[in-house]
């Protein structure tokens with residue numbers, strides 16, 4: 614069984630460590646990619662994998678503390694898994710919304 618450890622870091626965001634044995638022994642680190650680029654959301658990202666859209670594949674949900682391009686705070690990104698459970702893949706993301714508006718929440 615493949616397991617991953619996902620950690621958000623300041624300015625680097627998300628790492629995946631494929632496990633290689635029980636108890637957990639981690640292989641080399643790699644960045645989670647989206648459309649060929651490393652996902653970099655910045656600090657307070659708190660990434661989690663959960664089947665957000667109910668298709669049986671775990672998606673990536675990541676907090677976004679600050680988006681410098683648009684100067685907004687506290688949004689959540691949804692990366693739909695278009696790969697498999699063992700080899701997730703992401704090609705785009707959207708902000709999670711409620712009632713037609715991006716959900717916003719503060720850090721902490």
Ligand SMILES: [Ca+2]
Pocket residue numbers: 663664665666667668669670671672694
């Ligand atoms: Ca899913």
